[in-house]
Amino acid sequence: MHADSETVTLSRDIVAVRVPMGDKYALPAGTECRITQALGGSFTIYVEGHLFRVDGQDADALGKTAAPMPALPEDASDADVERLVLEQLRSCYDPEIPINIVELGLVYECRVEPRAEGGRRACVKMTLTAPGCGMGDILVSDVRAKLMRVPTIFDAQVELVFDPPWNQSMMSEAARLQSGLI
Numbered sequence: 001m002h003a004d005s006e007t008v009t010l011s012r013d014i015v016a017v018r019v020p021m022g023d024k025y026a027l028p029a030g031t032e033c034r035i036t037q038a039l040g041g042s043f044t045i046y047v048e049g050h051l052f053r054v055d056g057q058d059a060d061a062l063g064k065t066a067a068p069m070p071a072l073p074e075d076a077s078d079a080d081v082e083r084l085v086l087e088q089l090r091s092c093y094d095p096e097i098p099i100n101i102v103e104l105g106l107v108y109e110c111r112v113e114p115r116a117e118g119g120r121r122a123c124v125k126m127t128l129t130a131p132g133c134g135m136g137d138i139l140v141s142d143v144r145a146k147l148m149r150v151p152t153i154f155d156a157q158v159e160l161v162f163d164p165p166w167n168q169s170m171m172s173e174a175a176r177l178q179s180g181l182i
Helices: 056-062 078-089 136-148 173-178
Strands: 006-009 014-019 024-027 032-039 042-047 050-054 107-114 120-126 153-160
Touching (some): 050 056, 078 120, 078 136, 136 153
Parallel strands (some): 120 153
Antiparallel strands (some): 032 042
């Protein structure tokens, strides 16, 4: 869901991340904000001239519902788990661009492998649209957290890489169309 500038008032104190710097800020209950993006379970809000990313666990403070936990059937195959892992990656968004990281071409590698002690490990290599982006750690943390929500995933390794450097040609055709690059 993409929100078109819905104005809300925070119902409780939250900690949000300033975009694109990546610094954490405490926003008190009663703060009026405008939701500019509501995708993948997180939110981008505009407060007093600044953009902030609000984690999905704080959806209630915005009057929204948190995204449901991903689920697998009990007899899930490796292919089922891999599909759900990719679905989780598609729920991760750059807070400034309303396109998921898979379609943006930021995910260079994604593997799901069995662990000797049971369960599975998800291994992801990803990049950023700009190497100096202050949101890098936040995006990596978001990816890791969403992968750890997948049943049977007990370890998520997310590595930030910059080779090859990202460029717009790495975006899917749908993403280029959506962003007006086609």
